[in-house]
Amino acid sequence: MKEPVPKPRFQEQPDDDPQANQADQTGGRRRVLRVWQTAWLASVGMHIQYMQFGKPGLRPLIWLHSVDYPMAPSWGFCVDAAEKGLGVISVRRPGFGETSPAQDTDEEVRLLKAFLKEAALDNAVLIVEGTSRPAGLRLALECEQVSFTLLLRPCYAAVDSDSIDPWLRDMVLQTMQSRAGASLALAALTHVVRRTGVEWLYERFLKDERDREFVRSNARDVTEAWECFAAISADTFRRDMNALEPDPMLTPGLLTGLRGLAVTGAGMPTVWRETFQKTSASLGIETALLPEGGFFAAYNGGPALLEIIAERA
Numbered sequence: 001m002k003e004p005v006p007k008p009r010f011q012e013q014p015d016d017d018p019q020a021n022q023a024d025q026t027g028g029r030r031r032v033l034r035v036w037q038t039a040w041l042a043s044v045g046m047h048i049q050y051m052q053f054g055k056p057g058l059r060p061l062i063w064l065h066s067v068d069y070p071m072a073p074s075w076g077f078c079v080d081a082a083e084k085g086l087g088v089i090s091v092r093r094p095g096f097g098e099t100s101p102a103q104d105t106d107e108e109v110r111l112l113k114a115f116l117k118e119a120a121l122d123n124a125v126l127i128v129e130g131t132s133r134p135a136g137l138r139l140a141l142e143c144e145q146v147s148f149t150l151l152l153r154p155c156y157a158a159v160d161s162d163s164i165d166p167w168l169r170d171m172v173l174q175t176m177q178s179r180a181g182a183s184l185a186l187a188a189l190t191h192v193v194r195r196t197g198v199e200w201l202y203e204r205f206l207k208d209e210r211d212r213e214f215v216r217s218n219a220r221d222v223t224e225a226w227e228c229f230a231a232i233s234a235d236t237f238r239r240d241m242n243a244l245e246p247d248p249m250l251t252p253g254l255l256t257g258l259r260g261l262a263v264t265g266a267g268m269p270t271v272w273r274e275t276f277q278k279t280s281a282s283l284g285i286e287t288a289l290l291p292e293g294g295f296f297a298a299y300n301g302g303p304a305l306l307e308i309i310a311e312r313a
Contacts, residue, residue, distance in 0.1 A: 054087025066130020095236030208267030256284030265297025
């Protein structure tokens, strides 16, 4: 029988420069790495993979990724966050990387709650990006360890516009309709990337030039994100893409009183921004626009995002 890996545990490290997790012992700020590690959560019988950046004592900044970019925030963002008192903890969600798959949103929420509890992540700032919204929003509403939440481009509605290439829109819709459709879509995307490269794929989807520049300038991270995405199952892909379907949970006034903010990029397609603003108003949550980019606005505009957290959280 395979030995379970240890529960989440943050190593004690020297109180000098910002530090990454257990695999990094290099010291100086300019050489700090972001390294993934996997923990066994005995209370739910599941594994979880995560990246921790920041010396002990920093306020937790927990990042739940979207299906389209299953990666930690950039090295520069992590360093800037650490200097502002925030330790970034990026979580690979169920079915991604070495994190156990989940059957449904309920199971994903149980996994995330167990992680926060066993890792003693209190007074946490939670970033809920893209298709992580169904589970991330429930975590924000139900978990007392989360004290402030940022809904980042929270995928309130399905892709039903001309804001992306028709073949990509059709692939999204095909994925949401059936497991067979999801399998075909994954196979098609893998074929496209083998033939043209992952940068080409992202640039077909991204309309804002600053988003495209992020992809060009962060080839290593983008490649790792693609490798993680390409390894997921059709079930995980379909379950995550279902976040784009109308959600009965999103009732008027649901988020009134929640300590948080809904955020998107100023460079997002107009129809996406309009849906974002309208739905956020209905839910009762304030909004903000990040100035640099659309889908990658939080990565391009890291300082602006950290400023929002400093002012509001």
